[in-house]
Amino acid sequence: MTMDLFEHSPPEPWAESLCEGAVVLRRFASVSGAELLAGIERVTAQAPFRQMRTPGGHIMSVAMTCCGDWGWVTDARGYRYQHQDPVSGDPWPAMPEVFRTLAVEAATKAGYDDFEPDSCLINRYSPGARMGLHQDKNEDDFGQPIVSVSLGAPAIFQFGGLRRGDRPQRVPLEHGDVVVWGGPARLRYHGVLTLKVADHPLTGACRYNLTFRRAR
Numbered sequence: 001m002t003m004d005l006f007e008h009s010p011p012e013p014w015a016e017s018l019c020e021g022a023v024v025l026r027r028f029a030s031v032s033g034a035e036l037l038a039g040i041e042r043v044t045a046q047a048p049f050r051q052m053r054t055p056g057g058h059i060m061s062v063a064m065t066c067c068g069d070w071g072w073v074t075d076a077r078g079y080r081y082q083h084q085d086p087v088s089g090d091p092w093p094a095m096p097e098v099f100r101t102l103a104v105e106a107a108t109k110a111g112y113d114d115f116e117p118d119s120c121l122i123n124r125y126s127p128g129a130r131m132g133l134h135q136d137k138n139e140d141d142f143g144q145p146i147v148s149v150s151l152g153a154p155a156i157f158q159f160g161g162l163r164r165g166d167r168p169q170r171v172p173l174e175h176g177d178v179v180v181w182g183g184p185a186r187l188r189y190h191g192v193l194t195l196k197v198a199d200h201p202l203t204g205a206c207r208y209n210l211t212f213r214r215a216r
């Protein structure tokens, strides 16, 4: 009986420090994974995934959409946050309550007590998609952390330093893992290596990532 219980209950989350200010909360979102994926379905019914263009003219391999008061967009004019989805002209869908709760709880667990996200970028990686090393720096207040939730297929997250040239750590991320970085780590470079083919019971070959920010 006891063994059976262990095999079927989700693992207790555990924390792994990446550096001062940054931590991986392993499996922190496992329990709410299915609900978060249902939230993604609701958001994308209103604001479908799209592949955006960088100011340099490249089409991003990651498909994106947003919810909350502010959505992150990129096009020929540059990177920015805006109230409206440029595809529909409508405001971005509201942030599902399950998203907000999870993000605030993760931030608190990581030592950031006053996180109030007003933006959630939703990334969808298909096999072959990747995200190059970058800083999240379009936000007004770097005193607020970033909370980044992984769902579905596994990926290798790169967590670098404050300079582009600093060699990044390779951090394997699985369904339910949450990375939080803020304080002295807030402007660290990070990215995601090319997604391998996988077959996750909830998402098939795809990986979803929810990145919560305080934009304004």
Ligand SMILES: O=C(O)CCC(=O)C(=O)O
Residues within 6 Å of the ligand: 121, 123, 131, 136, 148, 150, 157, 190, 191, 192, 209, 211
């Ligand atoms: O997919 C990830 O884990 C990271 C996403 C990210 O860095 C971003 O959206 O800015």
Ligand SMILES: [Fe+2]
Residues within 6 Å of the ligand: 134, 135, 136, 190
């Ligand atoms: Fe980022």
